[in-house]
Amino acid sequence: MRSTAAFGRLEQFDLEPQLNVVRIIQHPAAARPLFAKRTEATGSTPTEVSFGPFRLLRTQFLLLEGxxxxxLGSRALEILIALLERHGELVSKQDLMARVWPNVFVEPANLTVHMSALRRALRDGRDGNRFIxxxxxxxxxxxxxxAISAREN
Known part of the structure; x- marks a missing residue:
C-alpha cells in the first residue's frame, strides 16, 4: 500500500502541463479498478473497453482499431490491460513487471521494450493522441x- 506522503510527492510532478497530471492521477485510496466500477454498478462483467479509435475485447485478448x-504482442497487451484496470492512476514499473512477468526475473528494459511497442501500436503522442x-x-x-460495456459484438 502506498503512503499518502509518497503520493503527495508524486502530485508535484507535472511533466506535461496540458494533461494536468495532478488532476488525472487519482488518490490510491479512492481509486477502484476500471473493470470493477462496471461490475459494481450493473452486476455484469465488462468485456469491452473503448478509447480513441481503439476497442479492447478483454475476453478475447484482442485490441481492435475500428x-x-x-x-500487438501478448506482453504489450497485458500491460495495456493492467493500465486500463487502473485508469487514471499511476502504475509502478514494479507492479507492471510483476503482472506481466509473474514469478520471473526480467530486466526493466523488457518493460521499456514492450511499452514502446504498445505506444507505437496506439500511435501515442502522434496526431493528437495521448493515451499513456x-x-x-x-x-x-x-x-x-x-468507455466500457458489458458485452462484445
Whole structure:
C-alpha cells in the first residue's frame, strides 16, 4: 500500500502541463479498478473497453482499431490491460513487471521494450493522441478517456 506522503510527492510532478497530471492521477485510496466500477454498478462483467479509435475485447485478448485487429504482442497487451484496470492512476514499473512477468526475473528494459511497442501500436503522442504518460523513475498512467460495456459484438 502506498503512503499518502509518497503520493503527495508524486502530485508535484507535472511533466506535461496540458494533461494536468495532478488532476488525472487519482488518490490510491479512492481509486477502484476500471473493470470493477462496471461490475459494481450493473452486476455484469465488462468485456469491452473503448478509447480513441481503439476497442479492447478483454475476453478475447484482442485490441481492435475500428474493426481491424492491432498487431500487438501478448506482453504489450497485458500491460495495456493492467493500465486500463487502473485508469487514471499511476502504475509502478514494479507492479507492471510483476503482472506481466509473474514469478520471473526480467530486466526493466523488457518493460521499456514492450511499452514502446504498445505506444507505437496506439500511435501515442502522434496526431493528437495521448493515451499513456510516463512519470520517470515511477511508472505509467493511462490518461485517455475510456468507455466500457458489458458485452462484445
Amino acid at each position: 474493426d481491424k485487429p492491432v498487431p 504518460i510516463n512519470i520517470p523513475g515511477r511508472g505509467y498512467c493511462f490518461v485517455a478517456s475510456v
